[in-house]
Amino acid sequence: MIVSVERLTKTFGTFKAVDDITFSLQPGEIVGLVGPNGAGKTTTIHMMLGLISPSAGTIRIFGKEVEKDREDVLQRLNFTSPYMAFPMRLTVLENLAVYARIYKVPDPLARITGLLERFGIGHLKNKPVSRLSSGENTRVALCKGFLNDPELLLLDEPSAYLDPQAAIQVREILLGLQRLRGTTIVYASHNMREVQRACNRVIFLNHGRIIASGTAIEVTREILRENREVPALEEVFVHIAQRRRHEVISH
Amino acid sequence: MKSYRIRAVILRHLYEMRRNPSHLTNMIYWPVMNIVVWGFFTIYLAHRGTSGIVSSLLAAVILWGLFNSFQRDMAVGFLDELWSRNLVNLFASPLSIGEYVTALMSVNLIKASVGMVLEALIAWFCYHYNIFPMALAFVPFIFNLVLFGLAVGVAVTGLIFRYTTKFQVLAWGFAGLLMPLSCVFYPLRSLPRLLAPLAWILPTTHCFEGMRQAIAGGGFSMVHFQWGIGLNVAYFILAALFFRWMYESARSRGLLVKME
Numbered sequence: 001m002i003v004s005v006e007r008l009t010k011t012f013g014t015f016k017a018v019d020d021i022t023f024s025l026q027p028g029e030i031v032g033l034v035g036p037n038g039a040g041k042t043t044t045i046h047m048m049l050g051l052i053s054p055s056a057g058t059i060r061i062f063g064k065e066v067e068k069d070r071e072d073v074l075q076r077l078n079f080t081s082p083y084m085a086f087p088m089r090l091t092v093l094e095n096l097a098v099y100a101r102i103y104k105v106p107d108p109l110a111r112i113t114g115l116l117e118r119f120g121i122g123h124l125k126n127k128p129v130s131r132l133s134s135g136e137n138t139r140v141a142l143c144k145g146f147l148n149d150p151e152l153l154l155l156d157e158p159s160a161y162l163d164p165q166a167a168i169q170v171r172e173i174l175l176g177l178q179r180l181r182g183t184t185i186v187y188a189s190h191n192m193r194e195v196q197r198a199c200n201r202v203i204f205l206n207h208g209r210i211i212a213s214g215t216a217i218e219v220t221r222e223i224l225r226e227n228r229e230v231p232a233l234e235e236v237f238v239h240i241a242q243r244r245r246h247e248v249i250s251h
Numbered sequence: 252m253k254s255y256r257i258r259a260v261i262l263r264h265l266y267e268m269r270r271n272p273s274h275l276t277n278m279i280y281w282p283v284m285n286i287v288v289w290g291f292f293t294i295y296l297a298h299r300g301t302s303g304i305v306s307s308l309l310a311a312v313i314l315w316g317l318f319n320s321f322q323r324d325m326a327v328g329f330l331d332e333l334w335s336r337n338l339v340n341l342f343a344s345p346l347s348i349g350e351y352v353t354a355l356m357s358v359n360l361i362k363a364s365v366g367m368v369l370e371a372l373i374a375w376f377c378y379h380y381n382i383f384p385m386a387l388a389f390v391p392f393i394f395n396l397v398l399f400g401l402a403v404g405v406a407v408t409g410l411i412f413r414y415t416t417k418f419q420v421l422a423w424g425f426a427g428l429l430m431p432l433s434c435v436f437y438p439l440r441s442l443p444r445l446l447a448p449l450a451w452i453l454p455t456t457h458c459f460e461g462m463r464q465a466i467a468g469g470g471f472s473m474v475h476f477q478w479g480i481g482l483n484v485a486y487f488i489l490a491a492l493f494f495r496w497m498y499e500s501a502r503s504r505g506l507l508v509k510m511e
Contacts, residue, residue, distance in 0.1 A: 079339075098259050
């Protein structure tokens, strides 16, 4: 087991962002962490990275507790999110070189060049980050995510700023790299089509709780309470979002 | 602590220095302007027959510049990460907070030293004040100034961690707050009696008192050095504990991922 999350809870004042969730990840799995805004996806990922301390519960990654063995754990995983950035004045190569050193990547230049080519941005390596488009920035962040050849990759909205064609292209690259290295991936996204295509398993969160977990078809059947033949995560998402809206109105 | 991770953060700031003119401004332009203005003032004083205080004045300008830039650049280095939204990238990596602070300290030691040497050279060539023969007597006090600058920088960075940019003004303003009580340009005895005890518990006061004694030919002041180092050890421990508290508080409130 690569990840074991047990009874994880996070409260901010009186608000429960994550409410007593338990799940585990097996090596090589691609698991979608989905749910509407405020469901607790990003907070869960941030707790797995040690960026937010849990109010209760434990997170064990590679058999180690994140709170106690932070450095050992983080050396073997990586994380990308389009909502964070790199120092703007530094070039793509300089930024990635800094992270290659932090992760002690052997032969960093070859590794960086290889990843930039793979994500189709090799020609941008000497450009300052400030002059990149949002989509190009996302690709640079994904290159950073693969720099240390991680055993576990946490992706928060990896296709947020990508046009549909680029999103498909990036997803194929991600899956190609995952097949090659056997990386375990946690894929937090609102894009249900993408999750359905990329993930072996889905964890559906709402109000900080896991409301369904399993393959896309299992989650569809469990939440919609219908015996569907094909997965319909988009419909599930809309169903949950509408339910939340009704809850807000009735309150 | 892993040296390769410290070197990585140093490299990140060296790249930034190369590409960001405001860093060169802080490192070179302001120290040069500072010594030029004070240099002219000392020429004026010398013409008025008060040449005795000229040496202490220029030495004070140079040493205060070192303290000010060191504590300011500690916080500004951290603000650089915050402004560029790079914090999450850094703290989601295996880089520890200790490694990060050590790297910032090393970069800023280089930057502050460049500024100080530049000021000393200008004072020598333009105003005929050579600080270098006194350098050996000043080293213990310079060490104390750097240590206190580090403690202040760490404490201010802790505040920014917890309260984000609301406290960023302290990066530039905190040294100014300490200046009147630090007896930079005047001896401790010139302060009102009520303020003297407050000045006494600042390591900066002991540095400048010790510096003035050395310039006046009174030799190295062990008393001021010991007071300075003792206070610094206490302040540094307090600053480290405060920083840890602020950092954990920011982590608990989820502020590390929301800083902008």
